[in-house]
Amino acid sequence: MELVWLEDFTALAEHGSFVRAAHARHITQPAFSRRIRAFEQWMGVSLFIRTPQGTTLTDAGKHIQASAFDAIGRLYRLRAEAQQIAGEATRTLQFAATHSLSFTFFPRWIRALEQGAPMEAVRLHSDTMSTCEQLLLQGDCQFLLSHRHCAVPSRLSPDQFESIKVGEDSLIPLVGKELSDSQCLEVLPYLGYTDASGLGRVVSHWLNENATSFISAPRFTSHLAAVLMSMVLENKGLAWIPKSLSEQEISDGRLVRALNDSWDIPLEIHLTRPRVLASHFANAFWQKLSNR
Secondary structure, three states, X not given: OOXXXXXXXXXXXXXXXXXXXXXXXXXXXXXXXXXXXXXXXXXXXOOEEEEOOEEEEOHHHHHHHHHHHHHHHHHHHHHHHHHHHOOOOOOOEEXXXXXXXXXXXXXXXXXXXXXXXXXXXXEEEEEOHHHHHHHHHOOOOOEXXXXXXXXXXXXXXXXXXXXXXXXXXXEEEEEEHHHOOOOOHHHOOEEEEOOOOHHHHHHHHHHXXXXXXXXOOOOEEEOOHHHHHHHHHOOOOEEEEEHHHHHHHHHHOOXXXXXXXXXXXXXXXXXXXXXXXXXXXXXXXXXXXXXX
């Protein structure tokens, strides 16, 4: 049994495609397939149903999915704790943040926290929500900064992770100025987020609940809100863009609401950490933040 097999399993369960999962794991597709087969042989059961359209979990695969995700986190946290005991950990605060929050919210937020008490060292890793979750699970960062929506549960187990609200945001349906008066909702191309995006999970859930008859399959997808915003600015279609990312463009009149504010999706900005942090320095930071 190898830890890498568990990581491969969770990647394939998330992406539903050997090609996409292998790309996310930075390995060739044949090598990735061999490792999945090795894991299934070790388990003694088939974990995936393979079809030309992709893969889905078998009942056995569904049964172990949550446990596999948690086991990965426990093993990496155990490593981090051992390193802390050995004195290898530093007094660096290590954050992972989704791209859109890295561009706008994080710099202002961290500067405000530093007022009167500058931090010794801060490291920020910016990536997709899926990758940021993996970094937190693996102990490669201490904190995850991300958007949250009350109706979309976190993939991180509340038994092992806790979060606090540190800000608010919203997703606004926007189009470029040239499209604002020329087309109705039914014919506007929809620009969406990929499944790897945390915002994609939120928008998909919200549209399924509220707008299935209005929004068709996306014409274009990206895991980056900044890429979708650039497409909207070029009048390529409609997308839900974070207010924090698009405020200047809205103010300049280059981006315009496609729909009234009843179509806005409210968001909270959360900081998440493991309930047990190996670093005393990171623990002190969390306690200070919790007491604000």
